[in-house]
Amino acid sequence: xxxxxxxxxxxxxxxxxxxxxxxxxxxxxxxxxxxxxxxxxxxxxxxxxxxxxxxxxxxxxxxxxxxxxxxxxxxxxxxxxxxxxxxxxxxxxxxxxxxxxxxxxxxxxxxxxxxxxxxxxxxxxxxxxxxxxxxxxxxxxxxxxxxxxxxxxxxxxxxxxxxxxxxxxxxxxxxxxxxxxxxxxxxxxxx
Amino acid sequence: xxxxxxxxxxxxxxxxxxxxxxxxxxxxxxxxxxxxxxxxxxxxxxxxxxxxxxxxxxxxxxxxxxxxxxxxxxxxxxxxxxxxxxxxxxxxxxxxxxxxxxxxxxxxxxxxxxxxxxxxxxxxxxxxxxxxxxxxxxxxxxxxxxxxxxxxxxxxxxxxxxxxxxxxxxxxxxxxxxxxxxxxxxxxxxxxxxxxxxxxxxxxxxxxxxxxxxxxxxxxxxxxxxxxxxxxxxxxxxxxxxxxxxxxxxxxxxxxxxxxxxxxxxxxxxxxxxxxxxxxxxxxxxxxxxxxxxxxxxxxxxxxxxxxxxxxxxxxxxxxxxxxxxxxxxxxxxxxxxxxxxxxxxxxxxxxxxxxxxxxxxxxxxxxxxxxxxxxxxxxxxxxxxxxxxxxxxxxxxxxxxxxxxxxxxxxxxxxxxxxxxxxxxxxxxxxxxxxxxxxxxxxxxxxxxxxxxxxxxxxxxxxxxxxxxxxxxxxxxxxxxxxxxxxxxxxxxxxxxxxxxxxxxxxxxxxxxxxxxxxxxxxxxxxxxxxxxxxxxxxxxxxxxxxxxxxxxxxxxxxxxxxxxxxxxxxxxxxxxxxxxxxxxxxxxxxxxxxxxx
Numbered sequence: 001x002x003x004x005x006x007x008x009x010x011x012x013x014x015x016x017x018x019x020x021x022x023x024x025x026x027x028x029x030x031x032x033x034x035x036x037x038x039x040x041x042x043x044x045x046x047x048x049x050x051x052x053x054x055x056x057x058x059x060x061x062x063x064x065x066x067x068x069x070x071x072x073x074x075x076x077x078x079x080x081x082x083x084x085x086x087x088x089x090x091x092x093x094x095x096x097x098x099x100x101x102x103x104x105x106x107x108x109x110x111x112x113x114x115x116x117x118x119x120x121x122x123x124x125x126x127x128x129x130x131x132x133x134x135x136x137x138x139x140x141x142x143x144x145x146x147x148x149x150x151x152x153x154x155x156x157x158x159x160x161x162x163x164x165x166x167x168x169x170x171x172x173x174x175x176x177x178x179x180x181x182x183x184x185x186x187x188x189x190x191x
Numbered sequence: 192x193x194x195x196x197x198x199x200x201x202x203x204x205x206x207x208x209x210x211x212x213x214x215x216x217x218x219x220x221x222x223x224x225x226x227x228x229x230x231x232x233x234x235x236x237x238x239x240x241x242x243x244x245x246x247x248x249x250x251x252x253x254x255x256x257x258x259x260x261x262x263x264x265x266x267x268x269x270x271x272x273x274x275x276x277x278x279x280x281x282x283x284x285x286x287x288x289x290x291x292x293x294x295x296x297x298x299x300x301x302x303x304x305x306x307x308x309x310x311x312x313x314x315x316x317x318x319x320x321x322x323x324x325x326x327x328x329x330x331x332x333x334x335x336x337x338x339x340x341x342x343x344x345x346x347x348x349x350x351x352x353x354x355x356x357x358x359x360x361x362x363x364x365x366x367x368x369x370x371x372x373x374x375x376x377x378x379x380x381x382x383x384x385x386x387x388x389x390x391x392x393x394x395x396x397x398x399x400x401x402x403x404x405x406x407x408x409x410x411x412x413x414x415x416x417x418x419x420x421x422x423x424x425x426x427x428x429x430x431x432x433x434x435x436x437x438x439x440x441x442x443x444x445x446x447x448x449x450x451x452x453x454x455x456x457x458x459x460x461x462x463x464x465x466x467x468x469x470x471x472x473x474x475x476x477x478x479x480x481x482x483x484x485x486x487x488x489x490x491x492x493x494x495x496x497x498x499x500x501x502x503x504x505x506x507x508x509x510x511x512x513x514x515x516x517x518x519x520x521x522x523x524x525x526x527x528x529x530x531x532x533x534x535x536x537x538x539x540x541x542x543x544x545x546x547x548x549x550x551x552x553x554x555x556x557x558x559x560x561x562x563x564x565x566x567x568x569x570x571x572x573x574x575x576x577x578x579x580x581x582x583x584x585x586x587x588x589x590x591x592x593x594x595x596x597x598x599x600x601x602x603x604x605x606x607x608x609x610x611x612x613x614x615x616x617x618x619x620x621x622x623x624x625x626x627x628x629x630x631x632x633x634x635x636x637x638x639x640x641x642x643x644x645x646x647x648x649x650x651x652x653x654x655x656x657x658x659x660x661x662x663x664x665x666x667x668x669x670x671x672x673x674x675x676x677x678x679x680x681x682x683x684x685x686x687x688x689x690x691x692x693x694x695x696x697x698x699x700x701x702x703x704x705x706x707x708x709x710x711x712x713x714x715x716x717x718x719x720x721x722x723x724x725x726x727x728x729x730x731x732x733x734x735x736x737x738x739x740x741x742x743x744x745x746x747x748x749x750x751x752x753x754x755x756x757x758x759x760x761x762x763x764x765x766x767x768x769x770x771x772x773x774x775x776x777x778x779x780x781x782x783x784x785x786x787x788x789x790x
Contacts, residue, residue: 008263010244020331024442055464080459084699086673111534121462130540168470169554
């Protein structure tokens with residue numbers, strides 16, 4: 001008993017140093033050398049200024065940008081969360097009803113893709129489905145004075161298929177798409 | 192549901208099948224102290240550790256000493272974790288200058304949670320824990336609680352395999368070898384693979400990004416509720432910045448899955464793009480969760496000299512796993528019938544279904560597969576919120592945990608939990624033919640069955656007692672966020688998850704309160720250690736028995752009939768015990784949802 005208690009203390013110290021400190025620092029060091037961009041969160045700079053991460057959605061609301069999925073936490077990465085609303089909670093049903101009405105006014109007669117009216121799990125899902133991007137093309141085209149076809153082509157360029165052709169789901173990264181939009185020359189000066 | 196979705200699920204099952212034998216052979220060699228390819232690296236480190244910690248590696252322990260060593264190590268490391276949390280304000284690697292974790296019941300809950308391999312999280316990592324606490328406190332416990340589980344499973348297997356012996360191994364040696372030979376090498380390689388896919392790994396302070404388009408949000412008042420002006424209109428605020436939380440995530444992420452711990456670096460766990468950025472990382476994380484549990488079935492067969500028995504157990508696990516997948520995928524892909532005016536169908540350009548609380552890159556197939564895997568095992572990581580699942584979709588994770596997580600299961604705990612069910616299965620088979628039951632040449636007698644029943648009964652007793660109290664007292668019901676039957680499910684899920692050492696949650700429940708932190712804290716400790724002790728007692732008792740050669744009256748444990756009987760026992764023990772509670776929660780909610788009722 002006494003000997004095992006002593007070992008318990010010493011073992012806690014020894015394994016903490018090995019597994020709790022040396023191991024993560026070694027991985028950090030190797031990661032920094034081999035994959036510096038990924039290790040730091042794939043940060044995006046525009047004109048030398050940090051504007052976000054490729055992996056974190058931002059809350060675009062203007063008509064001339066593609067919108068990400070709704071967020072329960074205002075796209076705040078220091079507070080990652082979903083809505084936690086259950087399927088029979090009237091708060092969920094009412095919220096979706098309101099969002100559906102707003103989207104229907106914007107693009108009448110087109111069915112609304114489910115991911116556009118449901119909050120993501122992280123609170124900043126970087127992606128929307130190709131269906132959700134297609135749904136927003138008429139609005140963005142009008143706001144920017146671009147043709148829908150040229151916009152559709154841009155969306156297609158930013159659509160990522162399934163990984164290795166079969167893993168996951170096809171998706172469109174909203175931040176990258178919007179940054180590409182801002183780089184396209186034919187946007188309206190009056191925007 | 193889509194063909195591609197099923198293809199992904201079957202591909203995953205095929206991978207689990209493929210890793211079972213190599214992993215199982217490797218672990219058998221490690222714990223039999225035979226030569227392995229890792230010896231040149233790990234053997235010197237192992238020797239140094241034993242010298243520093245006064246361990247005699249040739250000392251053999253009886254089951255009682257084995258249990259005491261395990262309990263002492265758990266107790267000491269739990270106290271250290273509590274201290275690290277409270278003192279993190281003065282410890283290094285704290286660029287966000289987080290103060291010590293308060294209140295004390297939260298620090299207690301978290302210490303109990305990580306020591307018991309549960310990783311229930313009543314805190315939010317990115318706003319509470321310093322990098323030091325995450326690395327040396329939480330990720331460290333991911334290693335040692337997993338290693339403890341593996342050690343105990345090996346001890347149990349030795350109990351079956353040994354004949355007329357008093358001892359079942361040395362806890363310290365089994366624990367250290369689990370860490371050095373099994374957990375650490377895979378974590379280093381796997382962690383770096385995750386980084387290559389985009390899981391972050393750094394010690395930077397949080398970055399501040401200037402938003403491309405400033406955002407209007409409703410201000411939050413001092414009471415934590417959205418502010419409304421005197422004119423009744425919401426008070427708005429303009430946000431121009433996004434603060435990007437950073438940290439040493441990948442090194443913690445891989446052991447979080449591989450050790451079936453499940454505690455996310457961030458609150459959103461594996462739904463967070465920094466923890467799980469691509470479908471490939473999702474696949475690696477799921478595979479990591481099942482690898483050791485699956486491998487241990489092969490280790491069982493190898494160490495007891497009955498490989499067919501190992502595969503019979505594996506088959507029972509695989510069948511129950513697929514059953515969960517089918518129900519969860521089907522339920523979620525149907526979507527939520529209460530949502531009007533939206534397109535929840537599967538088309539070429541969307542995966543459809545109930546997307547509330549899920550991520551686009553995973554869609555229906557990978558979200559429900561992850562939910563099934565994480566609760567079959569005692570992992571508890573999530574890549575979508577179970578609270579927002581449809582009633583039947585959410586029932587799958589709940590039912591998986593109620594079966595005590597024996598479907599591949601937690602590292603170690605899955606296999607010894609399953610072996611308790613095996614003892615019960617052969618006992619029932621023995622009753623049916625009227626002979627003393629035998630298991631791999633050992634007679635199963637009254638003492639063994641009593642201990643097995645103790646193991647089985649502690650679990651529902653703890654869960655149902657706590658859940659019942661929480662359902663009738665205001666300190667329990669105050670935490671419920673979703674009204675109606677769903678609210679009861681939130682409470683039930685919390686205590687099932689705690690006692691099963693899973694750690695996933697119906698997260699809407701407010702759990703950082705004195706009651707829930709304390710009750711779930713004890714729920715987790717009882718569910719871990721009160722079940723380990725009867726299990727070790729059986730191991731010790733089996734080890735000293737004589738070998739009885741199989742006769743014509745022996746029920747074979749290698750046949751499909753055995754697999755079916757084992758599944759039956761698991762379902763009866765798990766499902767029947769909890770059926771009344773389940774019918775008040777998810778089943779009732781499902782019927783009411785079908786009738787169009789909201790709450």
